[in-house]
Amino acid sequence: MTPEQVKKDVLLAAQPTKEFVTSEQVAAMAAFLISPDGDQINGTTMQIDGGWVAH
Amino acid sequence: MSTRKTALVTGSTSGIGQAIATRFAQGGADVILSGFGDAEEIEKSRSELEKATGVKVGFSGADLTKPDAISEMMAYAAKDFGGVDILVNNAGIQHVSPIEDFPVNKWDLIIALNLTAAFHTIRLAGAASSTRPLPTHLSPHLTNLPMLPPSMALQVSPKQSLLKGPNTACAVMRSALAMSTPRSLKAKSQIQPSHAA
Numbered sequence: 058m059t060p061e062q063v064k065k066d067v068l069l070a071a072q073p074t075k076e077f078v079t080s081e082q083v084a085a086m087a088a089f090l091i092s093p094d095g096d097q098i099n100g101t102t103m104q105i106d107g108g109w110v111a112h
Numbered sequence: 113m114s115t116r117k118t119a120l121v122t123g124s125t126s127g128i129g130q131a132i133a134t135r136f137a138q139g140g141a142d143v144i145l146s147g148f149g150d151a152e153e154i155e156k157s158r159s160e161l162e163k164a165t166g167v168k169v170g171f172s173g174a175d176l177t178k179p180d181a182i183s184e185m186m187a188y189a190a191k192d193f194g195g196v197d198i199l200v201n202n203a204g205i206q207h208v209s210p211i212e213d214f215p216v217n218k219w220d221l222i223i224a225l226n227l228t229a230a231f232h233t234i235r236l237a238g239a240a241s242s243t244r245p246l247p248t249h250l251s252p253h254l255t256n257l258p259m260l261p262p263s264m265a266l267q268v269s270p271k272q273s274l275l276k277g278p279n280t281a282c283a284v285m286r287s288a289l290a291m292s293t294p295r296s297l298k299a300k301s302q303i304q305p306s307h308a309a
Binding site: 079080081083084085087088091 | 119127128130131132134135136139198200
């Protein structure tokens, strides 16, 4: 298998977008949650997983 | 003392934690980095972040598997930053193994870091805020965000399923915090990323 195949067919097999989440994308969500716009998001879980749990 | 909010991000010497700390600093919060790593490299990134953003950036090398070390870290936050307004429990480790081969010391370490450390940081951040004035702009936010292992609690590989234990416990703790709404703690949410690059 090529490294690209391992990425898409093994590591990201269950992730429909076939792209890794980036640390910056997670950080942007964290910034939103602590901002006033995120005040009413409380006690929940925000999925950033490219659709991993969607199927 | 600064009027900026202070964010403590555990496990922020690399990866997701570092990205969060950087983002918060860019947004104008003072930031306390926490984690392990090469002392010179950590100091370099700490001072560079401080210079680039103009906020105050601190560091704690506390071993978060040790409650006393966490107490010292929170005391440092109180002394040098006036307390913690935003707490991000990001530090975490994982280990993949069938249960019959799972090293006992690894299990203890995972529970201590991924779960118990969050209990202590939340407990101590809450205790500290009850003893100091709480102007609105300094209301503690609390984002309980354990960087749980990739693929998380809902769908994991059979060998990773053991980690559902601490993950689920973190989720329960998050929900309990959300319902208890102590003082002005808020945004008690988790982020569950899959594999992050």
